[in-house]
Amino acid sequence: MRLILLFACLTIPGIGFAQESEVAARAVMDEFLSAFNARDEVRWADTLHFPHVRIASNGVSVEPSKQSFVAKTDLEQFAIDNDWDFSEWDSMELIQAGPDKVHFKVVFSRFNPQGERYVTFDSLYILQKIDGKWGIRARSSFAP
Numbered sequence: 001m002r003l004i005l006l007f008a009c010l011t012i013p014g015i016g017f018a019q020e021s022e023v024a025a026r027a028v029m030d031e032f033l034s035a036f037n038a039r040d041e042v043r044w045a046d047t048l049h050f051p052h053v054r055i056a057s058n059g060v061s062v063e064p065s066k067q068s069f070v071a072k073t074d075l076e077q078f079a080i081d082n083d084w085d086f087s088e089w090d091s092m093e094l095i096q097a098g099p100d101k102v103h104f105k106v107v108f109s110r111f112n113p114q115g116e117r118y119v120t121f122d123s124l125y126i127l128q129k130i131d132g133k134w135g136i137r138a139r140s141s142f143a144p
Contacts, residue, residue: 018097025102025127028134029092033108037086039075049128049135056141085113090120100129119143 028047035043045066052063063069078084090107097103104127109120123141127134 021097021099021102021129022094024129024134025097025104026092028127028136029089029104029106029125032136033087033089036075039079041070041073041075044073044075045069047136049130049133049137052136053138054141055139057144082110083112083118084110085115086111095124102127102134 032044032047035047048063048066048069050063050065050069052069054061054063063072087108087110090109091105093105095103095105104125106123106125107120108123109117112118121141121143123139123143125136126138128137
């Protein structure tokens with residue numbers, strides 16, 4: 001912990017790399033959920049880094065490219081199949097942060113068209129900064 005604090009003091013005066021990384025990564029997380037709720041597959045994919053990894057439903061999926069991710073994703077059909085209208089972050093806790101990677105422990109809920117919360121899931125999101133751009137590299141969720 002002391003080592004992290006020492007390096008944090010060597011970056012932007014008043015803001016350590018961990019805090020700077022967290023702020024940037026939270027912005028990506030907020031855009032991820034906003035795009036998901038808007039049912040905008042392209043915008044949603046823009047928040048991810050590829051290859052993108054998802055660990056869920058007793059399996060691991062690796063999406064090699066943005067194009068393949070968008071082609072396989074139909075958020076309108078997801079909404080119909082799950083009686084889903086929108087999702088919210090219930091909590092987002094920073095677990096670890098470095099200058100180019102952040103881990104968040106999150107809890108999110110899904111809501112039906114009547115605005116009723118019908119399910120809540122724990123997840124882990126790993127974000128990376130690649131070529132100056134933050135994106136979600138991997139998600140591990142208890143959601144199906």
